Amino acid sequence: MLSRSLLTGAALASLAAAAPAPASDVPGYTDADAPYATETPAPVTKLATSFGLDSQISATFTTPSTEPPRVSSDVTGHTSHGPYSGTPTTTGAVQAPTTLASTVSALPPNPTATYYNKDGTLTEPAPAPYVPAGGLGTNGTEPRYMVNSDFDFESILLGLYQEWIELDLFNNGLATFSEEDFLAAGLTAEHRELIRFMADQETGHATLLSRMLGEAAAPQCTYNYPFTTVREFIDFNAKLTRWGESGVWGFINHLDSREVGQMLSQSIATEARQEMSFRQMLGLHPQPVWFETGIPQSWAWTYLAPYISSCPEGTTRLAWQNFPALHVVNNPNPNRLSANDTKDFEVVGNRTADPSDSRIPSDESCVNLNVTGYNCGPAISRNRSEPLSFPGRQVRFTWDEPGQAVGPNNSYVTSSTAGDPKFVAWVSQLNLTYTPLEVTGQNKGFTYQPPDVVYQGEGAVNETVFVALTDSDLYLTPFNLSMINPHVKALGLYTAG
């Protein structure tokens, strides 16, 4: 019973430090031997009062041997924002001289993909000590950190368009809202500094991607944002970084250049942290999923394009598709203490990633509510006693017809090759699940949020979820998800939680 009393000791210690926390307990996890001494922490009686010069430690004077220039400074000088009202000089996605077929057809598994190691012993001669046979880029060839195909080029160029908007966007919120506005949303000067630093990260990312593309790399464009308050700014950032991250997970392992994939994963790990920070600033659970999902490039481009109003003359154009918008009529509003009470179209505009309206009556808002389970002010993590959404929730949609001008200079056009929509595709975590679409009128319908799990105990649909209307329930998995594209009628975002 030693371990039991140790556990109790630890629980008491935490009680003393932060009463009235419940006794630390993990049901079903028994005999937890604590390897550490379980002393009651000394009460905090004295705090430091003087700051400044202290011990002088061993050090030397050093400077970096090189400082590679960036493609952009932290702030980009004069900016202008708002919709584009001119006439584009060119329209449509960039196209190859020849297109070989209308869709990519399915093939059986690659005949060489047969490795299975039943007993875990090595099966091939090892190239060197401690070097098991296999892997790509492991045979000593010199790395080349450049895109290596049209697929690579278009994927990294899309990533670059995304990094550029993030650089402007994060600075834009800081520049347009006051210190008081941020404080009213519970965000202090230290939080603003984090947002400013995240903008700096984007100059690094834009530099990296530009270099891996070469001279045709796109410059920064002009943007048109949807938010009117700090909460909406943060909400939009959380969504934008969500599709930025997922857009990369969708293609990174398909890149021809493993070297580019290596560098890109090291930048997208940062983007993932940004998404999480913005969720924390919104008082949402930072990571209510076990896996972050991947989406096709054309999906990321569909979400991003409506917020780019124009790009400079000569900007390299993208080859990806823009799908028509899918509007979620009753997207849960994370600013509400009771998400069930969200009104129809309680969003600030009608672009698919527009944030939820934060200007709701204060007695319906969770932002300044100091009640555990209901507070949605900034925090490391929050519990939501009333969930944002739940399996079986009716979700209503409207959707646009293809043929609308979107993106920089209104020079791209939404399109779809899908037949009549029959299903709602939910892309979340490792999963693609379909629910039947009930059509209720012209470009109107509903479905119910699915109950499916990734693995036992983890609902697949959570966080910002990608939803599409499709004409088929084609079975697809994360590595062949882009084969859904010919079946997509419209594309939206759902706020689950």
Ligand SMILES: *[C@@H]1O[C@H](CO)[C@@H](O)[C@H](O)[C@H]1NC(C)=O
């Ligand atoms: C080394 O590996 C690469 C693939 O990573 C391959 O293209 C190349 O042919 C290999 N070189 C040799 C000498 O085996």
Ligand SMILES: *[C@@H]1O[C@H](CO)[C@@H](O)[C@H](O)[C@H]1NC(C)=O
């Ligand atoms: C887009 O608009 C900008 C600003 O008006 C202009 O400089 C640029 O040439 C336009 N590009 C295209 C492709 O129309």
Ligand SMILES: *[C@@H]1O[C@H](CO)[C@@H](O)[C@H](O)[C@H]1NC(C)=O
């Ligand atoms: C939200 O609606 C669902 C379905 O009607 C209901 O089960 C749930 O209790 C509601 N939540 C609250 C907090 O009333």
Ligand SMILES: *[C@@H]1O[C@H](CO)[C@@H](O)[C@H](O)[C@H]1NC(C)=O
């Ligand atoms: C919604 O979007 C369409 C284009 O998709 C636009 O014509 C319309 O004015 C927008 N409506 C509102 C209320 O913003």
Ligand SMILES: *[C@@H]1O[C@H](CO)[C@@H](O)[C@H](O)[C@H]1NC(C)=O
């Ligand atoms: C929130 O409530 C707790 C206890 O109910 C109290 O100790 C704390 O000061 C309150 N915080 C604010 C910001 O009102």
Ligand SMILES: *[C@@H]1O[C@H](CO)[C@@H](O)[C@H](O)[C@H]1NC(C)=O
């Ligand atoms: C937070 O949520 C978990 C899971 O729903 C629940 O077990 C726990 O009691 C909640 N804690 C608080 C402090 O609300």
Ligand SMILES: *[C@@H]1O[C@H](CO)[C@@H](O)[C@H](O)[C@H]1NC(C)=O
């Ligand atoms: C989403 O995740 C949170 C945190 O784990 C959990 O409390 C909530 O029930 C989940 N929502 C759904 C719809 O599964």
Ligand SMILES: *[C@@H]1O[C@H](CO)[C@@H](O)[C@H](O)[C@H]1NC(C)=O
């Ligand atoms: C979700 O993905 C996991 C991992 O691929 C799979 O085992 C599971 O069956 C999927 N669940 C559903 C409902 O598709």
Ligand SMILES: *[C@@H]1O[C@H](CO)[C@@H](O)[C@H](O)[C@H]1NC(C)=O
């Ligand atoms: C996608 O991959 C899965 C295997 O993970 C396979 O069963 C399915 O048939 C593939 N879908 C298509 C359309 O090729």
